[in-house]
Amino acid sequence: MATPLTATRALSALRAAGMDVVEVNSWETHNRNHMGPWGPVYGVIIHHTGPYSSQAQMVGMCYNGRSDLPGPLCHSVIDKQGTCHLVGWGRANHAGRGDAGVLAAVKAETILPADRSATADGNPHFYGAELINRGDGVDPWPEEQLDAAARWAAALCREHGWSERSVIGHLEWQPGKIDPRGFSMDDFRARVAKLIKEDETGGAKPPASGTSPAKPSTPKPIPPPYPGAQAFGPGKSNESILLLGKHLVRKGFGRHYRVGPSRTWGEADRLNVADFQRAQGWTGLDADGYPGPETWRRLWS
Incomplete structure (x- = not known):
């Protein structure tokens, strides 16, 4: 169980994870909190968007919602270039009702049971990311997109002290859902686990008592050629x-x-x-x- 991250802390965590982040409009205060509390949070859910005419159109829809479902429809939209578009923070219309047994397994970080019922409301308890993909089994999944999605999930898990078992797909939560289609959630969780482990073992050691930490040198970005x-x-x-x-x-x-x-x-x-x-x-x-x-x-x- 955990209190949801503030928008500021979440943004810092995503940028620290090396993500390319775009802040969409007033995402920090764009939510459905008037419909009920947000939190406690237990994990993250990965979705795919389904058919879309353009990436910009899909980001806009996830921010604004549809005629039958008000936005935000998730917290982050991750496009095929690996850019993370923040579209809301707070309760969002993304998870809907799912299996109470799955929710209990995520809370305990144990093996997921089959999702057979839709009795538990997931909107208060999960962060959600929509990955832009038609979900037809043909639309490709670029490595940049999968890597960014795993970094997104790992960053949130890291902030809460969760393992990769707090990461599930929509198809593992709600009966009848197929998303994300085109990659295995077990493989995706393995990516998240690797990123969490790399952060735990590969970070800089704290300085000895009484010494000042060395400032890492940051190389200047090399400008691409001016196109004219x-x-x-x-x-x-x-x-x-x-x-x-x-x-x-x-x-x-x-x-x-x-x-x-x-x-x-x-x-x-x-x-x-x-x-x-x-x-x-x-x-x-x-x-x-x-x-x-x-x-x-x-x-x-």
């Missing part, structure tokens, strides 16, 4: 725009994105670039929101 001004602007769509958007978010200049960056140039990209340019002390045409070579270089400095 022609890569940016209305009607443009390419990987450089996505790369630019993700790095703007990492630098703290992503406030205009509603559902995170994409490959297609939009007004949010221009406004975020302009914010970064003004933060350099630039004005006028030097802060027009279109990245030139110096803007590009400074983003990675």
Whole structure:
């Protein structure tokens, strides 16, 4: 049994796990807590989204919900590039009713029984991640996505002192569910266990009493080649725009994105670039929101 993590602590844990995180709108306070308490929490549930037209559309739906099910529909959406989109924090409409025996096994971290009934409400007791995948058994699971999902689960387990047995799939919780389809939850739990073990055994040792810890050196990121001004602007769509958007978010200049960056140039990209340019002390045409070579270089400095 555990008190749910605060949004701030969860965000720190995910970033410490090396995740690429995008904060969507007011995710920290976006929840269904008015429907009942959130917590105590016992574990995490992994889902797949099902059919989708675009990743941005699916992130938006998981934030806003559907006509028959109000959002948020999970806490995190993990896309095929391994980016974690935070869409809510608190009670979310993701788990629904599942097997009370499964809930008891997760609490005790013992072998899961078959899910045969739907009598226990999981929404107060589980963190939930939606992994973008059509769930048809054909849509691929990129390694970047599976690694990010395992890091997400391991980070939350680590914060609570849980083992990988606190991680289950939706299909193991609620009768009739098939998600996540396309990989084994036993294999996924093995990934989580390895990440938890690596953190326990591979971290830096605490300094001896009376000494100051050595500050690790952080190498500067190497900027990718500037793609040229022609890569940016209305009607443009390419990987450089996505790369630019993700790095703007990492630098703290992503406030205009509603559902995170994409490959297609939009007004949010221009406004975020302009914010970064003004933060350099630039004005006028030097802060027009279109990245030139110096803007590009400074983003990675």
